[in-house]
Amino acid sequence: MVAITEAVSLEKQGEIGMLWIDNPPVNALGHPVRKGMADGIEMAEKDDEIRAIVVICKGRTFCAGADIREFGKPPKEPHLPDVLNRFDQCKKPIISAIHGTAFGGGLETALSSHFRVAVPTAQFGLPEVKLGLLPGAGGTQRLPRLIGPQKALPLVATGNPINAEKALEEGLVDEIINGDLADGAVDFAKRVLAEKRPLVRVRDMNDRIDQARNKPEIFDDYRKQLAKRARGFEAPEACVKAVEAAVEKPFEDGLAVERALFEKLMSGSQSAAQRYYFFAERQVAKIPDIPKDTPLIDIKKVGVIGAGTMGGGITMNFVNAGIPVTLVEAKQEFLDRGLGVIRKNYDISASRGKMTAEEVDSRMGLITGTTSMEDLADADLVIEAVYENMNLKKEIFAKLDNICKDGAILATNTSYLDVNEIAAQTKRPEYVLGLHFFSPANVMRLLEIVRAEKTSIPVLATSIAIAKKIKKIAVVVRVCHGFAGNRMFAQRKREAEKLIMEGALPSQVDKVIYDFGFPMGPFALADLIGIDLGWDKDNSNSRTMQEVLCEQGRFGQKNGRGFYNYEEGSRAPKPAPEIDELIIEFSKKKGYIRREISDEEILQRCIYPIINEGAKILEEKIAVRPSDLDVIWVNGYGWPVYRGGPMFYADLVGLDKILEVLKKFQAEHGDDFRPAALLEQLVKEGRNFSSLN
Numbered sequence: 001m002v003a004i005t006e007a008v009s010l011e012k013q014g015e016i017g018m019l020w021i022d023n024p025p026v027n028a029l030g031h032p033v034r035k036g037m038a039d040g041i042e043m044a045e046k047d048d049e050i051r052a053i054v055v056i057c058k059g060r061t062f063c064a065g066a067d068i069r070e071f072g073k074p075p076k077e078p079h080l081p082d083v084l085n086r087f088d089q090c091k092k093p094i095i096s097a098i099h100g101t102a103f104g105g106g107l108e109t110a111l112s113s114h115f116r117v118a119v120p121t122a123q124f125g126l127p128e129v130k131l132g133l134l135p136g137a138g139g140t141q142r143l144p145r146l147i148g149p150q151k152a153l154p155l156v157a158t159g160n161p162i163n164a165e166k167a168l169e170e171g172l173v174d175e176i177i178n179g180d181l182a183d184g185a186v187d188f189a190k191r192v193l194a195e196k197r198p199l200v201r202v203r204d205m206n207d208r209i210d211q212a213r214n215k216p217e218i219f220d221d222y223r224k225q226l227a228k229r230a231r232g233f234e235a236p237e238a239c240v241k242a243v244e245a246a247v248e249k250p251f252e253d254g255l256a257v258e259r260a261l262f263e264k265l266m267s268g269s270q271s272a273a274q275r276y277y278f279f280a281e282r283q284v285a286k287i288p289d290i291p292k293d294t295p296l297i298d299i300k301k302v303g304v305i306g307a308g309t310m311g312g313g314i315t316m317n318f319v320n321a322g323i324p325v326t327l328v329e330a331k332q333e334f335l336d337r338g339l340g341v342i343r344k345n346y347d348i349s350a351s352r353g354k355m356t357a358e359e360v361d362s363r364m365g366l367i368t369g370t371t372s373m374e375d376l377a378d379a380d381l382v383i384e385a386v387y388e389n390m391n392l393k394k395e396i397f398a399k400l401d402n403i404c405k406d407g408a409i410l411a412t413n414t415s416y417l418d419v420n421e422i423a424a425q426t427k428r429p430e431y432v433l434g435l436h437f438f439s440p441a442n443v444m445r446l447l448e449i450v451r452a453e454k455t456s457i458p459v460l461a462t463s464i465a466i467a468k469k470i471k472k473i474a475v476v477v478r479v480c481h482g483f484a485g486n487r488m489f490a491q492r493k494r495e496a497e498k499l500i501m502e503g504a505l506p507s508q509v510d511k512v513i514y515d516f517g518f519p520m521g522p523f524a525l526a527d528l529i530g531i532d533l534g535w536d537k538d539n540s541n542s543r544t545m546q547e548v549l550c551e552q553g554r555f556g557q558k559n560g561r562g563f564y565n566y567e568e569g570s571r572a573p574k575p576a577p578e579i580d581e582l583i584i585e586f587s588k589k590k591g592y593i594r595r596e597i598s599d600e601e602i603l604q605r606c607i608y609p610i611i612n613e614g615a616k617i618l619e620e621k622i623a624v625r626p627s628d629l630d631v632i633w634v635n636g637y638g639w640p641v642y643r644g645g646p647m648f649y650a651d652l653v654g655l656d657k658i659l660e661v662l663k664k665f666q667a668e669h670g671d672d673f674r675p676a677a678l679l680e681q682l683v684k685e686g687r688n689f690s691s692l693n
């Protein structure tokens with residue numbers, strides 16, 4: 001074994017040269033890897049004893065892409081496209097032997113090899129588009145040549161991976177290796193030599209490209225599919241353009257188009273935001289006072305109290321991860337209804353081919369329904385998900401404290417109530433915390449882990465680990481009204497409601513927020529959530545728009561009328577001129593003198609208070625770092641990831657600009673806009689939020 005760089009070595013197994021890459025944790029194609037690959041191919045090609053070369057990785061995966069940490073820094077030669085062009089020129093067969101995730105530049109490396117073999121569990125993807133980029137080392141030109149543009153388009157433009165079975169089927173992989181990958185790859189290489197297989201470079205494979213030429217519908221149809229899902233994103237369209245160039249142009253010209261598109265995206269704010277977000281999502285699990293090696297509590301069995309929308313969704317998360325759940329409801333009819341909803345959800349997934357009927361049965365088989373809380377005695381984790389009534393929650397936790405075994409974790413799903421107060425109902429406050437799921441709990445990836453004053457480190461560490469197991473993105477926050485996400489959300493809700501009193505209408509406010517990149521505006525969202533949520537029917541007296549609308553039976557999508565009107569079976573909001581009139585009349589009755597309000601003012605009044613509240617949350621140490629708040633908003637409230645999150649966006653706008661506008665609004669609209677002390681301090685020191693990450 002000859003070390004070429006600190007990350008790459010060359011080993012001879014008879015006449016096969018093994019080019020080993022070893023760059024933990026994911027064999028990212030950092031400079032030592034790129035240099036080692038280029039020099040390694042050079043060395044192997046000059047060595048007469050070597051007749052074929054296997055490129056293979058140590059550790060958990062084949063190269064998972066370029067080293068994202070190198071982006072934005074001065075690039076160091078050799079650049080990956082140059083290394084892969086060296087692969088192209090090699091006169092000896094190169095075989096990429098793949099395990100784990102051949103992603104991004106890793107898959108591009110495999111595409112520049114003459115052959116590809118893989119273990120059955122390998123995955124293949126080009127996730128650059130999720131970083132606001134596109135494959136920049138020939139992936140958009142080679143992949144369409146190997147599997148055809150129609151099959152290449154979704155891989156490039158969505159970034160979603162395919163498994164080894166599909167890769168074999170589509171011709172991306174030549175052979176699946178069952179057993180030891182290195183041995184299998186050597187055996188494959190020997191067969192290539194023995195059979196004198198021709199060295200066909202992917203760049204020279206034009207059959208599938210030629211078949212697609214003069215078929216513009218391939219791209220037009222795909223663009224139609226992309227339009228809704230990729231609204232506001234720049235990278236997906238660039239991906240389509242690059243694949244289009246593969247069909248329309250010779251290879252080298254297509255590479256030039258890819259390079260130009262890549263550099264344009266790399267220099268833009270969207271890719272900066274999405275690359276920032278990639279690391280932000282991985283930072284959330286790192287809590288300064290929770291050591292990485294904290295001993296974890298084994299969670300073998302979970303209890304959920306409440307089989308309503310939240311309890312049902314929470315239950316599904318755990319059974320989807322193979323963890324049995326005891327689901328408790330007060331009455332059998334509520335329990336039956338809750339179990340029925342869970343099964344219906346699974347049946348819908350099965351009807352869409354996302355799971356088999358057997359899988360539905362096995363998951364339902366992991367749920368034990370009961371009306372007795374005593375059945376939670378052996379649960380390792382119990383999650384209370386009843387409605388937001390503090391007295392009821394206190395009563396339940398006092399009971400759980402007597403029923404559950406020592407060491408069981410007791411969690412509340414409350415979305416804003418004081419978890420310390422709930423913990424005080426037990427003799428085990430160190431085992432009590434909040435697990436705030438977002439609705440629908442079986443779909444939304446965000447989970448706020450609410451750390452109470454006495455929650456212990458092992459309980460927190462266990463909660464972070466179990467969140468990962470149920471595929472949640474868990475952000476640790478501390479106790480305050482609304483914790484982090486909802487506390488920031490309340491700022492936007494308040495301003496949106498004031499704006500329609502001062503002169504704007506729901507459709508104008510919603511358009512501004514939708515055009516910013518959110519899936520919908522505040523009023524369409526209110527209709528979705530339900531305007532009657534929290535409405536006090538018995539004491540309602542037309543004092544607020546909520547009361548006025550609910551008194552007229554306008555609850556939102558659930559009954560077809562809210563701020564907007566909805567046709568039978570449709571969720572698309574239709575204008576409700578009668579409501580606009582009602583709002584105008586109501587605002588005048590309240591003494592407002594309506595005025596024309598600009599879109600800019602609407603955007604600033606809805607977004608800047610979110611940022612300001614985030615600064616207060618950081619001051620109060622409710623959240624660990626600004627990027628955690630960005631992860632919350634991208635995953636819990638639909639903040640467009642190509643804008644990074646509220647705190648990233650604030651840095652982009654400029655904290656001095658934000659502060660200036662907040663002060664102006666404070667003078668005009670009062671102390672709701674009083675700037676956070678942290679914001680003032682950062683501006684004074686010439687720093688930004690990212691300096692706190």
Ligand code: T1G
Nearest residue numbers: 025028064065066067068069103104105127135136137282
């Ligand atoms: N560069 C740098 N660090 C990376 C990395 C990368 N590409 N991928 C992962 N890491 C770090 C990550 O930050 C974490 O660090 C650790 O590895 C484990 O990651 C030219 C331009 C491979 C599926 O986008 O999808 O190639 O927190 O926690 O859940 O065309 O990582 O431990 O310090 O995610 O097992 C394209 C991104 C790059 C792949 C593994 N490739 N990575 O998931 O572990 S652009 C990607 C992933 C490119 C070329 C273009 C996942 C994974 P730390 P993890 P995991």
